[in-house]
Amino acid sequence: MHELSIVASLFEILEAKARENQATKIVGVRLRVGKLAGVVPEFLQTAFDSYKQDTIAAEARLEIEEVPLKMRCRKCAAEIEKEDFVLVCPSCGSTDLELLEGMELLLDKIDLEV
Amino acid sequence: MSKKELIVREEILGSNKKVAAEIREKLEAAGVLVVNLLSSPGSGKTTLLERIVETLHPTHPLAVIEGDIETERDADRIRRKGVPAWQITTGGACHLEAKMVGKLLPEIPAETKFLFIENVGNLVCPAGYDLGENIRCVLLSAPEGDDKPKKYPKAFASADCLIFTKSDLIPYLPFDLEKAGNEALDLNPRLRIFVTSALKGRGIAELARYFIESRVNMIQHQRHA
Numbered sequence: 001m002h003e004l005s006i007v008a009s010l011f012e013i014l015e016a017k018a019r020e021n022q023a024t025k026i027v028g029v030r031l032r033v034g035k036l037a038g039v040v041p042e043f044l045q046t047a048f049d050s051y052k053q054d055t056i057a058a059e060a061r062l063e064i065e066e067v068p069l070k071m072r073c074r075k076c077a078a079e080i081e082k083e084d085f086v087l088v089c090p091s092c093g094s095t096d097l098e099l100l101e102g103m104e105l106l107l108d109k110i111d112l113e114v
Numbered sequence: 115m116s117k118k119e120l121i122v123r124e125e126i127l128g129s130n131k132k133v134a135a136e137i138r139e140k141l142e143a144a145g146v147l148v149v150n151l152l153s154s155p156g157s158g159k160t161t162l163l164e165r166i167v168e169t170l171h172p173t174h175p176l177a178v179i180e181g182d183i184e185t186e187r188d189a190d191r192i193r194r195k196g197v198p199a200w201q202i203t204t205g206g207a208c209h210l211e212a213k214m215v216g217k218l219l220p221e222i223p224a225e226t227k228f229l230f231i232e233n234v235g236n237l238v239c240p241a242g243y244d245l246g247e248n249i250r251c252v253l254l255s256a257p258e259g260d261d262k263p264k265k266y267p268k269a270f271a272s273a274d275c276l277i278f279t280k281s282d283l284i285p286y287l288p289f290d291l292e293k294a295g296n297e298a299l300d301l302n303p304r305l306r307i308f309v310t311s312a313l314k315g316r317g318i319a320e321l322a323r324y325f326i327e328s329r330v331n332m333i334q335h336q337r338h339a
Contacts, residue, residue: 002208002239010126017120024115031126038242038268085267086300095303105126105242112118 003043006105007051013107018056021112026057028111034067034102036085041066060111069102130243133212137246140219141229142336147329148229150245152269153253155235158279160188161312162253163230167195169322176228179218181210183234198223209239212246228325241268249328255280256287260294263301270298275306277321282311 010029018026029048033039041064048062069082075094087097125131141148151159163178170176178199180188189201200221202214210233222229231247233240252273254262257280263270270276276298284291295307306324310317 002242005207005209005211006126006242009129012129013122013124013126017122021118021120023118027117036268036271038238085264085271087271087303088300095299107122107124107126110120110122112120113115114118 003039003047004051006039006044007047010048010107011051011055011057014057014110015055017110018112021114023056023112023114025113026060026110027113028061028063028109029057029107030063030065030109032065032067032104032106032108034104035069036102037105039105065108067101067104070100071097071102072100073097127242130212133216134244134246137212137216137219138248141246142248142332144224144226145329145333146222146226146229147249147325147332148231148245148247149249149251149325150231150233150240150247151251151253152233152237152240152273153235153255153279154237154258157235157253157255157258158312159232159235159253160191162277162279162310162318163232164191164195165310165312165315165318166230166322166325167192167197169318170228170325171195171197174227174326175223175225176230177222177226179210179215179229179231181214181232181234183207188232198226204234207234208236209234209243210245211243215245227329237262237266237269241266241272248332249274249325251275251277253277253279254294254298256283256289260290260297263294263297267301270305271301273302273305275308275324277317278307278309280311280313281309281316282314 033041045062052058071080073089073094074096076092078091088095153159178192180201183204186201189199192199200218231245250273252269298305308317308321
């Protein structure tokens with residue numbers, strides 16, 4: 001349940017970006033949240049909606065794009081998308097996998113009014 | 115008034131990662147190996163640390179940071195062993211963040227070779243926060259059950275080492291050590307695994323040796339860099 005402190009960090013960035021761009025309002029925020037980011041999107045949404053009150057993003061809509069776990073096998077070069085967290089290549093059985101996506105917790109895009 | 119779409123692509127916890135990287139760089143240069151201990155409450159982090167402290171201290175000077183929601187109890191337990199310890203009470207927050215650790219750096223004695231950070235008892239949130247550690251250990255005690263690795267994948271996937279604790283209880287519990295170990299290795303094939311019992315002293319010497327060797331490797335790696 002650390003979604004609120006993640007939202008607090010998010011607002012530090014949002015407020016800085018709004019200032020840099022002399023925005024009057026933030027109307028939209030899009031995040032990319034990996035399956036293995038350890039974050040519950042619904043909780044993030046709730047935390048965002050309560051945190052945004054009386055900020056420059058008071059009317060902002062939060063969009064969360066969930067990113068599945070994506071890996072590349074270092075042995076057979078297969079690209080794998082997984083629902084479970086078993087880090088074994090289904091093609092060749094190797095455990096030498098490179099994690100490409102699915103850990104991220106990114107602020108992707110902000111819609112501003114300037 | 116006009117609309118503007120701003121592509122950012124910034125890590126939300128980027129500022130934590132930046133502070134963590136600074137801590138790691140600073141302490142590595144000072145020859146301090148940092149170990150972050152993660153687990154659910156009551157899995158035996160503090161008791162294991164007491165045994166580690168008894169093994170390393172005073173030959174290998176160490177210091178301990180204790181994270182808890184409330185009370186100085188854990189730091190007091192470590193101080194009783196004659197080792198410097200600081201308590202961070204988060205007042206409700208479920209994890210430690212790098213800046214909390216960063217504030218304590220000036221207080222760490224110059225001769226320190228190991229800094230152990232005991233995170234707030236929680237198998238979810240602490241996994242998302244780098245504290246500047248060189249080694250992340252996740253603990254799993256026998257009474258918690260052997261099904262935990264896949265239920266809490268991030269903690270196990272992001273760790274360097276898995277420490278089974280309270281192994282003296284395994285004969286009395288439906289806990290399959292091999293199953294739990296294999297589940298964790300599925301998530302993270304590079305995990306080092308230790309089986310310990312703080313009560314019986316099992317596995318403590320092996321774990322202490324792992325920390326000592328990791329520090330030697332860290333220093334050698336620096337020389338080559």
